[in-house]
Amino acid sequence: MPTERLLPRLFLALLLAVLTLAAWQWQRGAPLSSDLMTLVPGATQDPLVQRAEQRMQEPLNRQILVLVGHADRQQALALAEHLAGQWQASGLFEKVQWSLQTDLQAVRAQLLQSRLAMLSASDRKQLTEQPDAFIEQRLQSLVDPFAGFSLVSSQDDWLGLSARIQASQPKPANVQLDIASGALVAEADGKHWVLLRARTLGNAFDLNLPLQVADLLAQGRQQADREGARLLAASGLLHAAAGQRQASREITWVGGGATVGILLLLLLAFRRWRALLAFLPVAIGMLFGSVACVALFGQMHVMTLVLGASLIGVAVDYPLHYLSKSWSLRPWHSWTALRLTLPGMTLSLATSCIGYLALAFTPFPALTQIAAFSAAGLLGAYLSAVCLLPALLQHMDLRPSAWPLHVAQALTDLRERLLRKVPGVVLLGLLLVFCVAGLWQLQSRNDIRQWISAPPQLLEHAQTVARITGYQPTSQFFLVRADDQNQLLDRLQTLDGKLDELVDLGKLKGYLSLGQLVTSAAGQRQVQHALLQLPAHWQPLLALGVPEHALQAELSQLQALAPLSIDDVLQGPLGEAWRPLWLGQDGHGVAAIVSLQGQADVALLRLQAQDLPGVQLIDRLGELNQLFTATQVSAAELKLLSCALILVVLMLPFGPRSALRIVALPLLAALCSLASLGWLGQPLTLFSLFGLLLVTAIGVDYAILMHERVGGSAVSLLGTLLAALTTWLSFGLLALSSTPAVSNFGLAVSLGLVFSFLLAPWAGASDGGHRQP
Amino acid sequence: MSLGLSRFLWTRPVWVWPCVVAALALLLASPRTFAFSLDDLQKQLSAPAVVTGAFVQEKHLRALPQPLTSQGRFVLARDHGLLWLLRTPLRQDYRITADGIARRDPGGWQTLPSQSAGAQQNRLFFAVLQGDSSGLQRDFDLALSGDAEHWQLRLTPRSLLLKQIFTRIEITGGRFVERIVLAETQGDSTVLLMQDSSGATALSDSERSDFAD
Numbered sequence: 001m002p003t004e005r006l007l008p009r010l011f012l013a014l015l016l017a018v019l020t021l022a023a024w025q026w027q028r029g030a031p032l033s034s035d036l037m038t039l040v041p042g043a044t045q046d047p048l049v050q051r052a053e054q055r056m057q058e059p060l061n062r063q064i065l066v067l068v069g070h071a072d073r074q075q076a077l078a079l080a081e082h083l084a085g086q087w088q089a090s091g092l093f094e095k096v097q098w099s100l101q102t103d104l105q106a107v108r109a110q111l112l113q114s115r116l117a118m119l120s121a122s123d124r125k126q127l128t129e130q131p132d133a134f135i136e137q138r139l140q141s142l143v144d145p146f147a148g149f150s151l152v153s154s155q156d157d158w159l160g161l162s163a164r165i166q167a168s169q170p171k172p173a174n175v176q177l178d179i180a181s182g183a184l185v186a187e188a189d190g191k192h193w194v195l196l197r198a199r200t201l202g203n204a205f206d207l208n209l210p211l212q213v214a215d216l217l218a219q220g221r222q223q224a225d226r227e228g229a230r231l232l233a234a235s236g237l238l239h240a241a242a243g244q245r246q247a248s249r250e251i252t253w254v255g256g257g258a259t260v261g262i263l264l265l266l267l268l269a270f271r272r273w274r275a276l277l278a279f280l281p282v283a284i285g286m287l288f289g290s291v292a293c294v295a296l297f298g299q300m301h302v303m304t305l306v307l308g309a310s311l312i313g314v315a316v317d318y319p320l321h322y323l324s325k326s327w328s329l330r331p332w333h334s335w336t337a338l339r340l341t342l343p344g345m346t347l348s349l350a351t352s353c354i355g356y357l358a359l360a361f362t363p364f365p366a367l368t369q370i371a372a373f374s375a376a377g378l379l380g381a382y383l384s385a386v387c388l389l390p391a392l393l394q395h396m397d398l399r400p401s402a403w404p405l406h407v408a409q410a411l412t413d414l415r416e417r418l419l420r421k422v423p424g425v426v427l428l429g430l431l432l433v434f435c436v437a438g439l440w441q442l443q444s445r446n447d448i449r450q451w452i453s454a455p456p457q458l459l460e461h462a463q464t465v466a467r468i469t470g471y472q473p474t475s476q477f478f479l480v481r482a483d484d485q486n487q488l489l490d491r492l493q494t495l496d497g498k499l500d501e502l503v504d505l506g507k508l509k510g511y512l513s514l515g516q517l518v519t520s521a522a523g524q525r526q527v528q529h530a531l532l533q534l535p536a537h538w539q540p541l542l543a544l545g546v547p548e549h550a551l552q553a554e555l556s557q558l559q560a561l562a563p564l565s566i567d568d569v570l571q572g573p574l575g576e577a578w579r580p581l582w583l584g585q586d587g588h589g590v591a592a593i594v595s596l597q598g599q600a601d602v603a604l605l606r607l608q609a610q611d612l613p614g615v616q617l618i619d620r621l622g623e624l625n626q627l628f629t630a631t632q633v634s635a636a637e638l639k640l641l642s643c644a645l646i647l648v649v650l651m652l653p654f655g656p657r658s659a660l661r662i663v664a665l666p667l668l669a670a671l672c673s674l675a676s677l678g679w680l681g682q683p684l685t686l687f688s689l690f691g692l693l694l695v696t697a698i699g700v701d702y703a704i705l706m707h708e709r710v711g712g713s714a715v716s717l718l719g720t721l722l723a724a725l726t727t728w729l730s731f732g733l734l735a736l737s738s739t740p741a742v743s744n745f746g747l748a749v750s751l752g753l754v755f756s757f758l759l760a761p762w763a764g765a766s767d768g769g770h771r772q773p
Numbered sequence: 774m775s776l777g778l779s780r781f782l783w784t785r786p787v788w789v790w791p792c793v794v795a796a797l798a799l800l801l802a803s804p805r806t807f808a809f810s811l812d813d814l815q816k817q818l819s820a821p822a823v824v825t826g827a828f829v830q831e832k833h834l835r836a837l838p839q840p841l842t843s844q845g846r847f848v849l850a851r852d853h854g855l856l857w858l859l860r861t862p863l864r865q866d867y868r869i870t871a872d873g874i875a876r877r878d879p880g881g882w883q884t885l886p887s888q889s890a891g892a893q894q895n896r897l898f899f900a901v902l903q904g905d906s907s908g909l910q911r912d913f914d915l916a917l918s919g920d921a922e923h924w925q926l927r928l929t930p931r932s933l934l935l936k937q938i939f940t941r942i943e944i945t946g947g948r949f950v951e952r953i954v955l956a957e958t959q960g961d962s963t964v965l966l967m968q969d970s971s972g973a974t975a976l977s978d979s980e981r982s983d984f985a986d
Contacts, residue, residue: 104937143843155836
């Protein structure tokens with residue numbers, strides 16, 4: 001027969017092409033990503049907000065903050081120095097810093113040059129409103145041996161503006177400078193903690209970098225343990241590393257477990273080594289899925305791989321369709337069996353694809369990826385099962401074990417006996433009661449944290465680092481826009497005032513704003529103006545011995561000082577901490593970020609920023625969580641839509657009545673599994689809902705098998721049982737994942753599959769008396 | 774997290790004078806073997822439990838022919854700390870104890886927020902008071918010359934950071950410390966003259982109450 005020779009050849013050519021594409025895709029390393037943010041929807045299309053978000057994310061993904069703690073300060077310092085040297089030599093980092101060796105000359109120059117631009121708001125106020133007090137304080141600081149050491153010599157700063165700027169620099173809460181070594185040291189829990197900061201060369205989501213950094217940290221920790229020291233670290237890199245390790249572990253479990261289980265099942269049921277070839281479509285499906293995913297998205301997220309591994313159980317269903325015909329078709333012949341089951345398989349492909357592709361229309365890139373991976377994977381598995389596998393299985397003398405059929409027959413008999421005793425309507429009623437009571441207990445919960453399963457130790461360390469250093473970055477921040485720098489600095493100053501209120505009330509730990517660093521050009525002119533009144537008040541300085549001509553000279557120097565822009569101030573060494581906040585000029589004006597420290601009540605932040613022009617609170621995580629909830633509704637709509645679509649597809653071969661019945665069964669199964677989640681006390685998440693979307697598609701498959709009854713109801717039930725077992729094996733393993741989102745998805749699908757299998761026999765046309773809702 | 778160095782070199786209470794005071798205290802403690810050793814100096818200076826006297830602080834600036842001068846009295850108590858009573862050109866009392874640096878205002882002693890290097894220096898100061906000179910020797914090279922009647926101790930900073938701020942500290946004296954010179958890198962210097970010092974075995978009642986509350 002020509003088609004039987006042509007099909008395998010055509011398929012082999014296709015396979016070769018896909019393999020070539022895969023080789024090309026992988027030639028520059030694995031196109032895998034573990035960046036969680038690529039999985040969640042871009043909340044905004046505003047390029048400025050996106051840029052600001054990137055700016056805020058960047059340090060989290062590239063910096064690592066380490067505390068080296070020891071009861072003995074010198075030992076802690078020595079270990080930090082040693083560690084810094086080791087890390088610098090590793091070649092992973094752009095910069096490893098444990099000690100500050102700043103060029104003080106540059107700081108002096110900036111302090112002198114920015115005397116007008118950097119004077120703090122309260123100092124400006126005192127200068128303007130209480131010039132006597134201003135002079136009095138200067139006198140005190142000149143003679144007070146403990147008042148401090150000013151970087152700029154008094155003779156260059158008679159009026160003390162540089163000294164005031166130096167004094168008003170925000171001070172890190174808990175860290176102190178160790179003057180001998182230049183290290184930053186905090187004291188807590190009876191230990192001295194030396195701060196070590198490192199910045200990686202590459203992106204945190206390069207596949208190997210986080211693992212290498214985590215290994216380096218582990219080595220350092222071993223060394224610290226030997227010396228009686230403690231090492232605490234906080235970094236997005238470590239989370240990425242933990243996520244990757246976990247993903248690869250779970251891919252191994254889910255993929256490996258499902259593979260072993262399915263192979264065993266194939267061997268037990270069909271008793272032929274060659275039957276193991278039925279696994280080939282699975283491998284080809286995985287190949288097609290990953291190639292399509294990389295082709296469409298440029299890369300594949302590790303979470304897609306974990307969820308995609310569950311596809312194994314679905315893909316193996318296609319060969320099972322015709323292999324299971326060996327119980328009724330004697331002698332079994334591969335092409336004949338295929339021809340018998342082809343319509344069912346094709347329908348099953350169509351419905352499964354509709355189910356998966358429905359996921360693609362949610363606003364979640366994560367699900368779009370999974371949908372694309374799965375649809376392409378199923379197509380690959382289907383094509384290989386239809387075109388290639390029958391050729392490979394030709395002339396196989398398939399004599400399956402009899403016991404699976406006995407089991408299926410027993411199950412069918414059991415069902416019939418049950419139906420004789422209890423009418424179907426009563427069963428349906430009981431089922432509905434079960435559903436209503438379960439749904440009553442169901443609780444909905446959505447949080448981005450379900451996507452992450454950080455090891456508790458990692459979280460604990462990060463919290464301790466935050467407690468010891470007082471440095472607590474948050475993902476919330478303000479974006480402030482204006483037409484020009486003057487307006488921007490005015491707006492920032494207003495916002496700063498509002499935030500100060502929160503800080504005073506203890507509702508906010510702190511914030512960093514360009515308004516704290518730079519005064520607007522108008523403000524600088526006001527300072528110049530206020531300085532002109534000082535000669536009437538500076539008698540006490542003259543009494544101390546400061547020559548009047550020196551004061552006059554300084555005054556005229558200050559009057560001649562050119563106003564500084566934001567860029568000017570940021571260039572200097574004192575601007576370092578603020579540099580990331582400045583977004584600069586674009587077509588619409590200028591913009592800056594105000595970053596926050598410590599968790600604050602979003603509603604309170606929003607309230608403070610209300611009615612401030614140009615001020616926008618960016619709370620990405622909060623928005624995401626809201627979006628999750630909103631998406632739940634649209635997911636439910638999608639589900640109904642996909643059912644309608646499946647209904648249309650099924651109406652062609654089966655007619656409206658049967659089609660309705662075939663679609664209603666999986667819907668009822670989905671309802672039952674929702675109720676079971678309620679009974680089990682498991683929350684309904686976006687993921688369980690997506691899982692149920694899938695259940696509908698797969699459940700339809702079982703209903704079709706049972707409806708068609710190729711080879712009698714027991715044989716059909718056996719086919720369904722095998723298909724359900726393999727699928728259940730892979731999704732059931734997902735439920736064991738330690739990522740709440742993945743495990744939720746696995747649980748929902750597993751439950752749905754159980755109910756789909758239990759309900760599938762009612763799809764048979766002969767049970768006419770029993771109607772489904 | 775960006776932490777510029779300058780954010781730590783803020784003013785109050787900064788460490789230069791506490792360093793000097795710590796150096797003084799060192800003389801009460803550290804045993805060394807020179808011809809006239811730190812050990813000898815320590816014995817000489819630690820004889821009285823309390824030293825009181827007058828001080829004159831002169832700030833020599835390159836641009837000024839005359840130094841800026843301030844005056845007052847001091848009380849250095851081995852077991853308590855230091856009282857620094859500034860009298861001209863303004864009246865202001867300071868106290869350095871284990872709790873930190875305090876300034877007296879009409880409401881009593883106000884401990885100044887001990888931030889940054891200040892707290893560390895206070896700790897250093899008291900470590901030295903108790904005879905532990907290791908901290909000071911880590912930050913400075915110490916050189917003692919002269920004899921019991923006329924000695925000079927020179928402290929040279931070791932760390933790069935300190936070197937950018939001052940070049941050396943020189944302490945001279947006889948029975949008591951007489952003169953401390955702090956030479957800054959930029960050419961200015963501060964001279965502290967401690968005159969009419971006298972030893973006592975105990976604090977007076979008013980001094981005791983100054984340390985008490």
